[in-house]
């Protein structure tokens with residue numbers, strides 16, 4: 272097969288930018304990307320993993336889009352990682368499956384009336400990718416093992432690739448505007464006073480490894496939901512891009528969920544060994560040098576509520592327009608059993624009415640953000656049940672839970688509302704006293720910070736986390752996942 276067939280499965284892996292989008296034949300876009308590349312590398316060196324740019328990291332690199340064997344593993348210095356542009360294979364005769372254009376052939380070019388909206392969707396998605404790399408850039412220094420350090424860097428380079436994916440679409444389909452947006456994506460900075468990243472959760476600090484595991488569990492799962500909805504897009508290049516990104520995203524959530532699971536496992540083991548029967552006896556648990564379950568609950572409360580804000584307003588005309596125009600579907604749109612147009616349909620939404628949280632039926636089109644958020648909550652609950660099974664199996668009564676959607680919100684109906692974890696609206700005085708029980712307090716963060724001491728001997732783990740069940744790529748326990756040359 273000659274290379275460069277736009278819908279080909281073949282990947283040109285040897286050039287500067289590995290791709291299966293025919294960059295060799297597309298001089299204009301290739302030049303735009305090659306012009307963007309040095310700025311990207313500068314950004315990576317400035318804002319990527321601090322202190323490990325020279326380390327050899329055992330990473331997977333996407334080299335194909337075949338479901339079987341799409342990645343290869345090997346030692347790489349991160350700035351030399353091959354950030355490719357890979358689209359999932361085209362689906363022959365694909366049709367738009369929802370909205371006003373339902374049944375029409377999927378678009379290979381951007382319809383004129385959708386340009387502004389699509390550009391905004393790409394920029395918002397694109398902005399989250401480098402943001403998380405920035406948020407996590409200090410974590411390498413305190414990694415609890417080389418295995419965990421390697422997983423962190425794997426997530427980081429793949430978020431970098433996701434940025435490439437969005438930048439490709441911007442440069443390919445949006446000309447000069449796209450090039451400007453691509454440049455701006457390298458200029459904003461997570462948490463920056465004047466030029467922050469676009470969405471709140473991506474401007475928060477990720478100071479410790481429990482935060483990292485919670486972030487990848489919850490916030491990367493928002494990524495999964497957004498990509499799932501964009502993978503349904505009538506704009507076929509976006510659909511194919513997102514479908515391939517989803518294969519990588521699954522690993523990010525694995526890192527988070529299994530990371531928290533290993534913390535739980537270690538804590539339960541330590542409590543049993545010490546004869547502790549009450550997991551809320553925080554002082555005694557912390558004396559063992561492990562992370563108490565109530566602190567894990569507080570981190571869940573924080574990261575879950577921050578992530579909910581990413582779904583935007585409960586009632587949104589933007590969401591309705593993105594759906595009706597065929598740009599952004601629902602999660603698993605192709606598996607939903609309805610007319611996929613939603614004119615006249617309703618959807619239940621929790622709203623704040625006269626100071627009370629009540630469910631209300633609203634037009635389904637304007638409630639699409641909520642629909643996606645509900646899908647997210649259901650998906651997140653599955654992981655939470657797995658965590659609770661570990662606690663149960665260890666013989667403890669304690670159960671972790673997701674807070675009410677009204678808790679600790681900054682966007683939408685419940686922004687600024689003083690609701691407790693169960694969704695009860697608290698009077699000001701009660702809230703002041705209760706708050707520290709809901710979210711990590713300074714002493715909690717200080718305790719975690721004290722635990723974050725690096726462990727760099729192959730096969731060894733910090734005392735607050737259990738080793739994983741399996742190594743990466745079938746490697747044995749003592750494998751040197753990162754070779755640090757200092």
Ligand SMILES: [Fe+2]
Nearest residue numbers: 400430433494
């Ligand atoms: Fe991503």
Ligand SMILES: [Fe+2]
Nearest residue numbers: 491494520523
């Ligand atoms: Fe991710």
